[in-house]
Amino acid sequence: MAKRLIVIGGVAAGTSAASRARRFDENLEIILFEAGPYISYGACDEPYFIAGVVPKWENLLVRPPDVFRKKQNIDVRLHHEVTAIDPMKKEVTVHNITEDRIEQYTYDTLILATGARPRRLDIPGADAPNVFHIKSLESAIALDEFIRAKKPQRAVSIGAGFIVLELAEALHARGVANVILHRSDKPGKVVEAELSAHIRAELEKQGVGYVPNTAPKRFILDDRGLVTAVATDNETYPADLIIAGLGVVPNVEIGTAAGVLIGPSGAFAVDDHMRTNVPDIYAAGDCTETINRVSGLPHLYPLGDIANKHGWTAGENAAGGDIVYPGAIGSMHFKCFDLEVGATGIGEDEARRAGFDVFTNVVTHRSRAHAQPASKPIHVKLVVDKKSRRLLGAQIVGAEGAALRTNVLAMAVHAGLTVDQLADADLAYAPPFSPVIDPVLIAGRDAVKKLG
Amino acid sequence: MAKRLIVIGGVAAGTSAASRARRFDENLEIILFEAGPYISYGACDEPYFIAGVVPKWENLLVRPPDVFRKKQNIDVRLHHEVTAIDPMKKEVTVHNITEDRIEQYTYDTLILATGARPRRLDIPGADAPNVFHIKSLESAIALDEFIRAKKPQRAVSIGAGFIVLELAEALHARGVANVILHRSDKPGKVVEAELSAHIRAELEKQGVGYVPNTAPKRFILDDRGLVTAVATDNETYPADLIIAGLGVVPNVEIGTAAGVLIGPSGAFAVDDHMRTNVPDIYAAGDCTETINRVSGLPHLYPLGDIANKHGWTAGENAAGGDIVYPGAIGSMHFKCFDLEVGATGIGEDEARRAGFDVFTNVVTHRSRAHAQPASKPIHVKLVVDKKSRRLLGAQIVGAEGAALRTNVLAMAVHAGLTVDQLADADLAYAPPFSPVIDPVLIAGRDAVKKLG
Numbered sequence: 001m002a003k004r005l006i007v008i009g010g011v012a013a014g015t016s017a018a019s020r021a022r023r024f025d026e027n028l029e030i031i032l033f034e035a036g037p038y039i040s041y042g043a044c045d046e047p048y049f050i051a052g053v054v055p056k057w058e059n060l061l062v063r064p065p066d067v068f069r070k071k072q073n074i075d076v077r078l079h080h081e082v083t084a085i086d087p088m089k090k091e092v093t094v095h096n097i098t099e100d101r102i103e104q105y106t107y108d109t110l111i112l113a114t115g116a117r118p119r120r121l122d123i124p125g126a127d128a129p130n131v132f133h134i135k136s137l138e139s140a141i142a143l144d145e146f147i148r149a150k151k152p153q154r155a156v157s158i159g160a161g162f163i164v165l166e167l168a169e170a171l172h173a174r175g176v177a178n179v180i181l182h183r184s185d186k187p188g189k190v191v192e193a194e195l196s197a198h199i200r201a202e203l204e205k206q207g208v209g210y211v212p213n214t215a216p217k218r219f220i221l222d223d224r225g226l227v228t229a230v231a232t233d234n235e236t237y238p239a240d241l242i243i244a245g246l247g248v249v250p251n252v253e254i255g256t257a258a259g260v261l262i263g264p265s266g267a268f269a270v271d272d273h274m275r276t277n278v279p280d281i282y283a284a285g286d287c288t289e290t291i292n293r294v295s296g297l298p299h300l301y302p303l304g305d306i307a308n309k310h311g312w313t314a315g316e317n318a319a320g321g322d323i324v325y326p327g328a329i330g331s332m333h334f335k336c337f338d339l340e341v342g343a344t345g346i347g348e349d350e351a352r353r354a355g356f357d358v359f360t361n362v363v364t365h366r367s368r369a370h371a372q373p374a375s376k377p378i379h380v381k382l383v384v385d386k387k388s389r390r391l392l393g394a395q396i397v398g399a400e401g402a403a404l405r406t407n408v409l410a411m412a413v414h415a416g417l418t419v420d421q422l423a424d425a426d427l428a429y430a431p432p433f434s435p436v437i438d439p440v441l442i443a444g445r446d447a448v449k450k451l452g
Numbered sequence: 453m454a455k456r457l458i459v460i461g462g463v464a465a466g467t468s469a470a471s472r473a474r475r476f477d478e479n480l481e482i483i484l485f486e487a488g489p490y491i492s493y494g495a496c497d498e499p500y501f502i503a504g505v506v507p508k509w510e511n512l513l514v515r516p517p518d519v520f521r522k523k524q525n526i527d528v529r530l531h532h533e534v535t536a537i538d539p540m541k542k543e544v545t546v547h548n549i550t551e552d553r554i555e556q557y558t559y560d561t562l563i564l565a566t567g568a569r570p571r572r573l574d575i576p577g578a579d580a581p582n583v584f585h586i587k588s589l590e591s592a593i594a595l596d597e598f599i600r601a602k603k604p605q606r607a608v609s610i611g612a613g614f615i616v617l618e619l620a621e622a623l624h625a626r627g628v629a630n631v632i633l634h635r636s637d638k639p640g641k642v643v644e645a646e647l648s649a650h651i652r653a654e655l656e657k658q659g660v661g662y663v664p665n666t667a668p669k670r671f672i673l674d675d676r677g678l679v680t681a682v683a684t685d686n687e688t689y690p691a692d693l694i695i696a697g698l699g700v701v702p703n704v705e706i707g708t709a710a711g712v713l714i715g716p717s718g719a720f721a722v723d724d725h726m727r728t729n730v731p732d733i734y735a736a737g738d739c740t741e742t743i744n745r746v747s748g749l750p751h752l753y754p755l756g757d758i759a760n761k762h763g764w765t766a767g768e769n770a771a772g773g774d775i776v777y778p779g780a781i782g783s784m785h786f787k788c789f790d791l792e793v794g795a796t797g798i799g800e801d802e803a804r805r806a807g808f809d810v811f812t813n814v815v816t817h818r819s820r821a822h823a824q825p826a827s828k829p830i831h832v833k834l835v836v837d838k839k840s841r842r843l844l845g846a847q848i849v850g851a852e853g854a855a856l857r858t859n860v861l862a863m864a865v866h867a868g869l870t871v872d873q874l875a876d877a878d879l880a881y882a883p884p885f886s887p888v889i890d891p892v893l894i895a896g897r898d899a900v901k902k903l904g
């Protein structure tokens with residue numbers, strides 16, 4: 001009899017896992033339960049749908065359920081919420097929402113791809129209909145419809161992670177004024193103070209307010225229950241749209257109830273095969289933690305590419321394979337108006353926590369050759385271990401060519417290069433693409449010089 | 453008494469060497485002889501000056517001679533042609549062209565930064581005033597003036613290296629029709645057949661003629677001695693402007709006359725300190741060969757960044773320092789209309805010559821995420837050693853993000869990664885900058901799959 005794989009959740013990790021499992025074993029029975037109405041979509045594209053760059057939300061759907069069903073023989077069940085796992089009986093309990101029925105299914109292997117949910121504002125009024133916690137496709141569709149129907153004039157965004165910064169560009173494109181309230185003075189969590197200053201300058205240049213070291217205290221509601229202003233300790237900011245960007249909370253509840261352990265990040269702990277502590281239960285995606293290979297420390301990286309790789313590994317192994325997910329190095333980048341922002345490896349704080357003897361250095365160089373009028377500044381911060389001289393991480397900000405240079409630096413961190421080896425690299429040069437010595441190499445050379 | 457360094461040639465390597473020597477030893481006497489009227493310019497920018505992107509030729513001058521003289525105490529002598537070197541007396545003979553006088557100078561150390569000249573067409577009429585061999589700043593200024601004054605309608609370009617391809621875009625911008633005659637069917641020397649096809653397609657799209665496997669036989673001249681057409685074995689192409697792009701010939705004559713040996717590339721052979729075989733004589737830049745670190749084979753890489761690095765090393769060592777130039781891996785990229793073209797490491801031919809057991813693979817992927825309407829195709833070719841699975845080289849072509857991805861791959865080649873390690877890299881992802889799994893990783897994964 002064919003074995004059965006059950007996958008819980010189908011945004012990115014879940015569909016990646018199911019597809020990979022099918023490629024590995026064409027006879028496996030694969031059932032994918034998704035509580036919501038959509039699977040297989042690019043959540044990272046949501047800000048670009050809000051901005052109008054991606055014209056329709058349907059464009060975000062990578063593959064419709066019927067492709068999974070018909071081409072890959074994956075039994076996709078939408079509106080099916082898994083409510084319990086019995087690891088002894090190897091059985092899941094499922095609420096078939098459409099037919100409002102409880103069903104039971106046994107499994108041979110199970111993959112938790114339950115994702116994460118936005119951390120909710122815990123102040124009164126956070127449930128008002130003009131407060132948006134953006135994460136799922138449904139939340140993005142709702143925000144788009146709200147902007148279209150209600151034509152909000154003034155938004156207040158709370159938090160300054162990459163989604164709030166991407167949405168700042170989107171709100172601007174939709175003609176909505178925007179003030180960002182942030183508990184720190186450094187927007188863009190992944191870059192540290194020297195570089196986050198450039199994000200602040202870009203927000204200012206674009207007319208987006210940024211109020212540092214400020215948390216919302218309470219929402220002021222009108223008689224219809226809509227937020228009309230956000231009060232802080234010092235000021236009150238009028239708003240007819242609230243964007244809450246306080247990070248995410250991994251959906252671990254049905255896993256932990258079944259004995260699956262979470263790690264220090266609050267997400268499921270897994271080994272390099274994406275196995276949890278419970279036999280035959282794997283985990284993947286935004287509900288699952290990842291070891292940063294540079295620091296050895298566990299992280300929750302709720303990023304589409306990481307989810308995809310988690311899913312790939314969990315899917316193959318849950319189908320009987322034997323492949324390793326090597327961990328991540330925290331590479332990410334994003335766009336905020338005319339600025340490209342990226343980071344890879346670890347920052348200076350994490351480097352200290354991991355016990356390195358930390359050296360850091362920031363250089364500013366240009367995106368193109370000397371004579372090119374379109375050349376723009378690029379700022380690069382390197383984080384280096386003084387003892388081994390190894391490149392531990394890098395951060396980069398610039399109006400042009402910064403995002404892809406994150407990956408040049410990521411490859412150096414991935415390879416475990418010293419800063420001396422980085423400085424010795426032979427990178428391509430052409431006037432429209434870089435100065436004669438690339439900013440990445442200038443950063444390396446300058447660090448070598450200062451390290452002696 | 454202060455020692456004296458003499459530098460012969462001042463385009464890129466020579467000024468880089470002189471500046472570096474000065475930084476290393478503030479008491480050294482440094483004399484730089486340049487036969488032409490200009491030093492310290494970005495020759496790679498010349499096509500962008502012709503195109504009008506760089507508005508004035510003066511913009512190409514990185515630093516004027518007086519900055520070298522006054523700020524760095526470097527004795528820059530323009531219009532001074534070194535005609536002989538006596539390595540026994542450690543003396544150079546110089547023709548002071550302005551004053552038409554022969555002068556003699558002793559040296560303690562000498563750097564040959566004599567550059568390269570364009571290989572000249574050896575068919576009758578190649579000296580006609582409407583035939584341009586582009587290399588020096590003077591040649592670019594002359595071409596610009598010719599286009600402005602004579603308003604040529606039809607160009608024939610001979611050769612299809614990166615300068616001819618960059619100039620094709622420039623001529624198009626200046627409203628000059630252009631037909632490229634090339635001895636092979638593959639434009640863009642650094643990429644191999646699978647990828648050069650995309651360059652041909654781009655030329656066609658832009659209305660530039662490309663005639664493969666064709667050499668000019670003779671020029672047809674009018675009674676003023678101007679070329680009016682180019683005859684080949686099959687056809688005659690009318691033209692009032694000829695661009696000759698047949699590569700370069702290193703200027704080694706005064707060096708070889710003094711006993712400096714050249715290598716298999718025809719350029720000066722040097723050790724990793726940029727020392728020639730003659731005591732106290734160094735060489736750097738377009739007259740000097742470079743070892744490709746992947747193949748171990750010597751190359752002439754007439755590229756601005758390589759010249760700069762050569763000069764840096766030769767300058768420090770000639771001033772008494774002790775630094776190493778580690779060699780190159782052949783990284784380069786260029787723009788041809790809407791196409792970005794890059795290569796790093798070695799191609800499949802060189803890999804075979806170097807004795808590797810060669811595997812190659814080409815993938816086509818996208819520059820941005822699934823839903824982004826601006827996403828464009830990217831083509832990546834990997835060259836891998838079957839035995840060690842090491843990445844030996846990569847080539848990349850695409851309308852967006854290909855040039856900087858050359859450097860992501862260059863870092864992998866530089867680090868000596870296997871294709872398995874390449875595929876395991878954690879690269880940043882955001883919808884405006886890449887698909888969820890970057891084309892570089894897709895190329896690695898596909899190679900791993902095929903290699904088994």
